[in-house]
Amino acid sequence: MAGRLIYLIGPSGSGKDSLLDAARTRLAERNCRIVRRVITRSAEALGESALGVSLDEFTRLEARGEFALSWRANGLCYGIPRKIDDWLAAGQNVLVNGSRGHLPATRQRYPDLLVLLLTVEQSVLRERLRARGRESVEEIDARLARNERFSEQVLAQHDPALCVIDNSGALEDTVECLLRCIDGESTASTPHQ
Numbered sequence: 001m002a003g004r005l006i007y008l009i010g011p012s013g014s015g016k017d018s019l020l021d022a023a024r025t026r027l028a029e030r031n032c033r034i035v036r037r038v039i040t041r042s043a044e045a046l047g048e049s050a051l052g053v054s055l056d057e058f059t060r061l062e063a064r065g066e067f068a069l070s071w072r073a074n075g076l077c078y079g080i081p082r083k084i085d086d087w088l089a090a091g092q093n094v095l096v097n098g099s100r101g102h103l104p105a106t107r108q109r110y111p112d113l114l115v116l117l118l119t120v121e122q123s124v125l126r127e128r129l130r131a132r133g134r135e136s137v138e139e140i141d142a143r144l145a146r147n148e149r150f151s152e153q154v155l156a157q158h159d160p161a162l163c164v165i166d167n168s169g170a171l172e173d174t175v176e177c178l179l180r181c182i183d184g185e186s187t188a189s190t191p192h193q
């Protein structure tokens with residue numbers, strides 16, 4: 001049986017990368033692989049969870065059909081290698097660090113995907129982005145503005161395959177919530193108020 005695409009979305013700084021790192025072993029126990037993204041971001045700012053390429057290289061890979069999914073946001077290009085289709089066909093679940101803006105296109109290609117929306121209170125989010133220190137104040141403001149538009153839109157769609165996970169508290173609690181969503185014990189939860 002084919003595996004399921006699990007599409008983790010949420011604002012920049014909501015903790016997607018941290019959550020995936022913290023849950024990696026327990027996801028592997030669930031036959032769930034985390035795909036490494038290709039991003040036009042400098043290597044120093046990437047960590048191990050993504051591969052950095054130049055814009056030229058990204059464009060070439062995209063034109064050659066190397067990406068199952070690709071999008072542009074925050075002045076960057078993001079690609080998901082097409083090998084995920086082999087993993088899915090082999091019955092593995094695949095977790096993608098995705099984009100809220102690209103969700104409709106992703107759903108068209110993977111109609112039975114599970115969407116996990118990570119939320120964080122706006123004041124906590126601002127502080128985490130500031131503390132992470134990866135972007136300038138202007139870039140942080142632009143990300144916060146984008147956040148207000150997009151998470152509301154995703155929530156307004158009332159998607160039955162949407163699981164809302166709040167990461168305003170401790171990361172360990174968020175890991176447990178993520179695993180419950182994937183195990184199907186919780187198909188929806190309300191965002192932290």
Ligand SMILES: Nc1ncnc2c1ncn2[C@@H]1O[C@H](COP(=O)(O)OP(=O)(O)O)[C@@H](O)[C@H]1O
Nearest residue numbers: 011012013014015016017018128132169170171
């Ligand atoms: N639950 C949490 N509690 C405290 N800090 C967190 C939590 N989750 C993430 N962070 C911190 O917030 C910042 C943004 O997290 P990150 O994983 O880079 O977000 P994203 O991948 O969504 O952009 C990082 O500095 C990370 O260490």
Ligand SMILES: O=P(O)(O)OC[C@H]1O[C@H](OP(=O)(O)OP(=O)(O)O)[C@H](O)[C@@H]1O
Nearest residue numbers: 010012013073074078098099100101102
């Ligand atoms: O449509 P959106 O939901 O706003 O998402 C747009 C992009 O922004 C985030 O990446 P970012 O460059 O911030 O990297 P990060 O996830 O590591 O913070 C997210 O992972 C998406 O790739």
